[in-house]
Amino acid sequence: MSTRTESEIRADRAAAFGRALTALLAVTAYALAWIVRRSWRRLFPFYWVAAELALAWVAGPLGLTWQTVGIVALAIAATAAGVRARSRTVRAWRAAIAVVLGGCAVATVAAGGQAAMAAHPTLTIAVPALLGVVLGWPWWHHLRHLPPPAPAPVLDAEPAEVVDPLTAHWQRRWEREVLAAKVCEGTNLIKAIEPRPGVTEALVRLTPGTRPGPLFKSGPDVEVALDLNEGAIGWRSTGKRAWVRVVLVEQSYIEGGVAWTGPTYDNGRFEIARFADGSPGQWVVSRPKYGVLGGLVVGSTGAGKSRALGVLIANLLEGGVQVAVGDPQNGQSLPAWRDAVEYHPGMEKTTLLTRRAHAEIMRRSQLLADAGVEAFDENDPRVKALGLSPFVVIIDECQLILIPNTPLVALAEQAAETMRKTGFGIVLATQLPQMKSLGGSVRLRDALVAGNALILRLSNRGSGTTILPDDFVGDPFALQPEINGKSTAGMGYLRHSNRVGMLCRVPHLDETAAAVAAPRVPVRWNVPEIDPASPIVLPGYRAPAQTVTASVGGGSAVDKLRAAFGANRKTSTAVVEQDAPLTPAEWVLACLRRGPASAQALLDRPDCPVNQSQLYALLGRLKDAGRITPPAQRGGPFTISA
Secondary structure (H helix, E strand, C coil): CCCCCHHHHHHHHHHHHHHHHHHHHHHHHHHHHHHHHHHHHHHHHHHHHHHHHHHHHHHHHHHHCCHHHHHHHHHHHHHHCCCCCHHHHHHHHHHHHHHHHHHHHHHHCCCCCHHHHHHHHHHHHHHHHHHHHHHHHHHHHHCCCCCCCCCCCCCCCCCCCCCCCHHHHHHHHHHHHHHHHCCCCCCCEEEEEEEECCEEEEEEEEECCCCCHHCCHHHHHHHHHHHHCCCCCCEEECCCEEEEEEEEECCCCCCCCEECCCCCEECCCEEEEECCCCCCCEEEEECCCCEEECCCEEECCCCCCCHHHHHHHHHHHHHHEEEEEEEECCCCHHHHHHHCCCCCCCCHHHHHHHHHHHHHHHHHHHHHCCCCCCCCCCCCCHHHHCCCEEEEEEEEEEHHHHCCHHHHHHHHHHHHHHCCCCEEEEEEECCCHHHHHHCCHHHHHHHHHHHCCEEEECCCCCCCCCCCCCCCCCCCCCCCEECHHHHHHCCECCCCCCCCCCCCCCCCHHHHHHHHCCCCCCCCCCCCCCCCCCCCCCCCCCCCCCECCCCCCCCCCHHHHHCCCCCCCCCCEEEEECCCCCCCCHHHHHHHHCEEEEHHHHHHCCCCCCCCCHHHHHHHHHHHCEEECCCCCCCECCCCCH
């Protein structure tokens, strides 16, 4: 039997107690670590308060003065402001926390430290706790809007794509506000960027069966769904039918007007307007090896049409383009540009200008064809050798001269359809949004808007067919003269643009000052002036035959009645009759009598009266009738049958 001394027993008890205490401390530490790990996100602001109280409590035993505590607090604030964060706002917020709670610690130490905390526990503990709650609200708000935790990674699985906060924000809005309202169905917002403040450009994918055309016309519905301003939505094509881009404007860059900073002509194009998102809206004058384009400008009184034409003229002159202006209102339209361009006031002079423009186009077409030039390019040596340069004729208030069912309308049609390849452009402007403004000619409208179309505010649709093309996106009739007390002059839509359906605005320029500063470009015509007494004859049409029928008093029943009532003076009446124009079949036969020609050669003629499908059908009928002989090989020339 062994005996243990009292000291050995005490030593064993002390060792057991130590082991129990160590286990208890380990369990306590683990529990504290688990609590901290599970609650630090939500209790983090109270940790700030605990750190402030601990600093104030240990300042006394450590012998720290309130000045030293203040220096420590400033050092902590500087560190919080300097450590990298998502934004400057986060840095400033962290620095504010350090300054506010550090100030509480300085005040507590200055008041006595531990003694002050023991004497006034409510003040020294409750005030920092309350400040911690106020300063911690952004932290709790951030936790509330955190995305759900990502699922556990799976072996051999592709990594999930990281979605940035801006894209996630617009994906939620697109789904909850747009798609939920049955707008833009069949679309998914994939990516969003912010090119400038208040502007978001999003990439949208279309599901099979969704067409981009109707989607482009849904801009007003998207504006209503997202509570955006009128004209704040613009669409862009990406070159792929399954992808489009939509531009969302929350901060308009044209609401207060657009300042004129001078001409911007560069390589055949210039900025004629500024879109709501701050991007430029361009007018295309010419393209390399393509020719010169015309255009159409429509806008009611006070809508900014004259301002737009002033921007157009200033840029054309800056680019060295010859400019001639026709004003049927006897000088009331664009009076500031009288001395800067070739100016033709009055209806008669404007009519003669239109006829001369047609003759110039036909003359240029012949000169370029003889030189072997397919399409006008001012940098082509052959074009330079002919002395031809870009030429644009602008006719304001064109509805005054383009009267329906008159020869001048047919002349304007042929000129507009032929002008591009000759380096000659025609721009028509009107304030009436009906087809009657263009003589009722759909062909003339289509030829003009194929180049450029600027549609400003319109007062009413009026009667008759609208002048707007079928694929036009936008509602200029909905624009009011003023919005929130601010004028909308100069606001409208550009048909050919990378912001389909988005409002744009013409710069506000001083036309008189701009005309004085514009360079002078001499105008060179290749055809003489038109004789006002000469009839209008279109190429490919027979010359008009004039017949004069003279009736002397008593020559008819009407004249006998006039003579019976004393009106027995001699009268003569001249009746001008014009033979019917050549039919398409007669035109083809007339061309082939001059020499064999292929179908493509006939189609390329500027006076071809039919389109491609109509021409091939006509040639087939003439061949079946035995009038012409088909070519021996595909693409060869047709000839008149013997």
